[in-house]
Amino acid sequence: QGRLNSSTKSPKGNLSDGNRKLDAFSKRQTLAQHRKSLPIASVDKRLVEEVQKHDTLIIVGETGSGKTTQLPQFLYNAGFCGDGKLIGITQPRRVAAVTVAKRVAEECGVNLGEKVGYSIRFEDMTSSSTRIKYMTDGLLLREALLDPHLSRYSVIIVDEAHERTVHTDVLLGLLKSVQDARSKSLNNLQNTKNKKTNNDIQLKENGAQGLNFLKQYQGRTPLKLIIMSASLDARIFSEYFSGARAVHIQGRQFPVDIFYTLHVENDYLDASLATIFQIHLEEGPGDILVFLTGQEEIESVERLVKERLKQLPENSKKLVAVSIFSSLPSEQQMRVFAPAPPGFRKVILATNIAETSVTISGIKYVIDPGLVKARYYDPNKGLESLVVVPISKAQALQRSGRAGREGPGKCFRLYQEDQFGKFEDSTKPEIKRCNLSNIILQLKALGVDDISGFDFIEKPTRSAIVKSLEQLFLLGALTDDCKLSNPVGRQMACLPLDPIYSKALILASEFNCLEEMLITVAMLSVESIFYSPRDKKEESRTTKKSFASPEGDHLTLVNVYRASNEFLEKRSGLSKEKREKAFRKWCKENFIDSRSLRHARDIHSQIRRNVEQMGLRVASCGDDVLQFCRCLAASFFLNAALKQPEGSYRALANGEIVSIHPSSVFFKNKPECLIFNELVETNRKYIRNTTKIDYLWLTELAPQFYAVQN
Numbered sequence: 175q176g177r178l179n180s181s182t183k184s185p186k187g188n189l190s191d192g193n194r195k196l197d198a199f200s201k202r203q204t205l206a207q208h209r210k211s212l213p214i215a216s217v218d219k220r221l222v223e224e225v226q227k228h229d230t231l232i233i234v235g236e237t238g239s240g241k242t243t244q245l246p247q248f249l250y251n252a253g254f255c256g257d258g259k260l261i262g263i264t265q266p267r268r269v270a271a272v273t274v275a276k277r278v279a280e281e282c283g284v285n286l287g288e289k290v291g292y293s294i295r296f297e298d299m300t301s302s303s304t305r306i307k308y309m310t311d312g313l314l315l316r317e318a319l320l321d322p323h324l325s326r327y328s329v330i331i332v333d334e335a336h337e338r339t340v341h342t343d344v345l346l347g348l349l350k351s352v353q354d355a356r357s358k359s360l361n362n363l364q365n366t367k368n369k370k371t372n373n374d375i376q377l378k379e380n381g382a383q384g385l386n387f388l389k390q391y392q393g394r395t396p397l398k399l400i401i402m403s404a405s406l407d408a409r410i411f412s413e414y415f416s417g418a419r420a421v422h423i424q425g426r427q428f429p430v431d432i433f434y435t436l437h438v439e440n441d442y443l444d445a446s447l448a449t450i451f452q453i454h455l456e457e458g459p460g461d462i463l464v465f466l467t468g469q470e471e472i473e474s475v476e477r478l479v480k481e482r483l484k485q486l487p488e489n490s491k492k493l494v495a496v497s498i499f500s501s502l503p504s505e506q507q508m509r510v511f512a513p514a515p516p517g518f519r520k521v522i523l524a525t526n527i528a529e530t531s532v533t534i535s536g537i538k539y540v541i542d543p544g545l546v547k548a549r550y551y552d553p554n555k556g557l558e559s560l561v562v563v564p565i566s567k568a569q570a571l572q573r574s575g576r577a578g579r580e581g582p583g584k585c586f587r588l589y590q591e592d593q594f595g596k597f598e599d600s601t602k603p604e605i606k607r608c609n610l611s612n613i614i615l616q617l618k619a620l621g622v623d624d625i626s627g628f629d630f631i632e633k634p635t636r637s638a639i640v641k642s643l644e645q646l647f648l649l650g651a652l653t654d655d656c657k658l659s660n661p662v663g664r665q666m667a668c669l670p671l672d673p674i675y676s677k678a679l680i681l682a683s684e685f686n687c688l689e690e691m692l693i694t695v696a697m698l699s700v701e702s703i704f705y706s707p708r709d710k711k712e713e714s715r716t717t718k719k720s721f722a723s724p725e726g727d728h729l730t731l732v733n734v735y736r737a738s739n740e741f742l743e744k745r746s747g748l749s750k751e752k753r754e755k756a757f758r759k760w761c762k763e764n765f766i767d768s769r770s771l772r773h774a775r776d777i778h779s780q781i782r783r784n785v786e787q788m789g790l791r792v793a794s795c796g797d798d799v800l801q802f803c804r805c806l807a808a809s810f811f812l813n814a815a816l817k818q819p820e821g822s823y824r825a826l827a828n829g830e831i832v833s834i835h836p837s838s839v840f841f842k843n844k845p846e847c848l849i850f851n852e853l854v855e856t857n858r859k860y861i862r863n864t865t866k867i868d869y870l871w872l873t874e875l876a877p878q879f880y881a882v883q884n
């Protein structure tokens with residue numbers, strides 16, 4: 175049709191206009207057909223009735239049955255948004271919130287941000303007309319800080335509850351009490367209303383007072399709560415909500431052949447790559463979905479696929495690689511959903527986001543290395559680390575299930591069958607294995623002072639609570655009697671960051687280096703700024719050196735950021751597209767991940783706005799980098815480490831022995847004492863993002879911790 179338009183060139187543009195309308199029309203028809211074909215479509219009326227009848231409802235349904243995209247639309251059409259109320263749907267992952275909102279806006283035939291919108295940390299795509307709002311679970315928790323009764327919402331759907339993120343778990347507890355509070359206040363109001371009508375009958379009902387009363391009454395509705403989950407075990411949610419009703423949606427699943435490896439695969443990236451091409455060259459049509467552990471891995475496999483394709487004969491080249499992971503810029507996220515060009519096969523490189531959160535059509539082959547990146551916290555040591563760990567049996571099943579949504583499929587598990595037998599049945603809820611300081615800070619800000627007394631669906635361990643309270647106390651967020659401190663604790667709770675980063679920003683305004691710290695925190699909030707392709711290791715190392723700061727990785731990141739600023743400013747005259755293209759080229763030449771840097775730049779402008787609103791002074795330390803390093807020491811004193819005679823480091827807070835990550839500027843030239851930001855565990859324990867400090871600063875700047883110990 176595109177070709178038809180350009181060759182017929184109607185002078186008034188009528189024809190192409192007409193074509194466009196036709197295009198839009200047929201697109202809407204296809205969408206409508208797709209919606210009708212979903213398993214959930216046949217039970218829409220029943221679901222709405224269930225929601226009307228029960229204040230709390232649990233819905234379990236196979237992935238892809240249409241829960242996330244359809245249910246909010248059913249409820250909207252059934253009038254649940256009367257009075258300007260909102261339907262809120264929470265997702266554990268930002269990508270899911272964004273892509274699903276875009277899809278639903280399309281299905282509803284509206285622009286994103288109108289009736290349908292989304293809101294995630296650092297990005298708000300809603301307006302006063304938004305009624306169906308997708309958001310992350312963490313974001314709704316933050317909203318509760320400003321609106322404790324979540325009074326704007328008539329329905330809240332906690333989606334993907336089986337993921338059991340900390341935010342979901344805490345949200346469930348919070349929603350339970352909000353629901354209670356709203357029903358109670360509604361009952362009270364109803365009682366007063368009944369009394370009034372009995373006393374001075376009708377008279378006032380028509381007067382201004384009556385009208386106000388009516389408004390007040392209508393404004394308060396009970397909160398409808400829906401918990402949605404992909405796993406079959408609804409019991410835990412049902413029990414938690416005092417025996418709430420659970421309904422199951424029947425899904426469709428075709429058989430999937432499972433293949434295991436005969437030997438242990440030492441390099442699962444190599445094995446994934448080999449399997450991708452084996453499928454591509456030997457199997458029938460159908461797209462491939464590969465589960466990898468993170469952005470870095472995905473991007474390196476993406477590059478390898480492209481390289482290997484170049485070596486194939488022309489007729490075997492018809493393979494396109496697309497990727498999806500959490501920090502992918504939102505304008506690129508929708509690309510995974512687009513069908514491959516005719517005759518081409520699509521290979522989707524995804525994190526476990528593609529396990530249940532988003533459903534992509536056309537997949538017939540799944541490659542599952544059996545790994546996932548997860549946060550683990552050791553409360554005894556006070557250390558949180560990112561670790562690549564084996565998935566659970568439930569996850570392996572979900573992953574293979576992705577191959578059988580539209581027809582029979584195949585799943586290639588890159589591990590042996592007896593390894594599968596050793597997987598845990600299901601994943602441990604995050605609240606049992608992560609640092610709780612962030613969530614405790616938020617609960618305190620919500621007025622929940624007795625953390626152990628909070629109605630958790632599953633209680634975190636006592637030692638984890640104690641350790642996190644201690645950490646918050648050491649950061650100055652809590653007072654001696656464990657109350658939120660003012661202003662520091664309150665300010666920290668307001669910032670959408672890890673407490674340790676929030677504290678760094680607050681301190682930086684005192685150290686006159688908030689400008690540098692804002693950049694640092696933004697750059698630390700993305701996965702990885704630099705990358706080094708396997709075949710260009712030396713080249714990338716040399717390039718990286720041109721940004722390196724002798725003080726450490728933090729200032730190195732600041733240098734990269736500022737270099738990108740300079741580059742973009744020089745090109746401010748160019749059009750947006752040209753500038754963006756030049757930016758990507760510059761990044762590539764410098765072995766910088768352009769998506770990460772772009773993301774960091776977005777985060778930077780957000781948090782800069784946040785701190786300015788809080789009234790913090792944004793200044794630069796200029797050439798006085800010592801100020802900045804001292805501020806880093808004052809902020810990250812919990813992560814200080816001393817060099818050992820043999821070249822490794824001992825973390826001062828817990829005696830853990832760690833090594834400097836090869837990506838650090840100090841990998842070869844090791845200082846006596848440093849602070850670090852991240853612990854990564856592979857075959858060894860590595861610390862990443864380090865800056866050299868004078869260990870005497872620790873007793874001077876963090877006496878609350880170091881004076882006591884030494």
Ligand code: ADP
Pocket residue numbers: 212235236237238239240241242243244273274276277511530531532533534535
């Ligand atoms: P569930 O929540 O039950 O897993 P969803 O509502 O997410 O199911 O998905 C229902 C259908 O909508 C699936 O067939 C999926 O392919 C399609 N879909 C969802 N999001 C998108 C999108 N962004 N683009 C295209 N199709 C989508």
Ligand code: MG
Pocket residue numbers: 238241242243333334530531
């Ligand atoms: Mg869903």
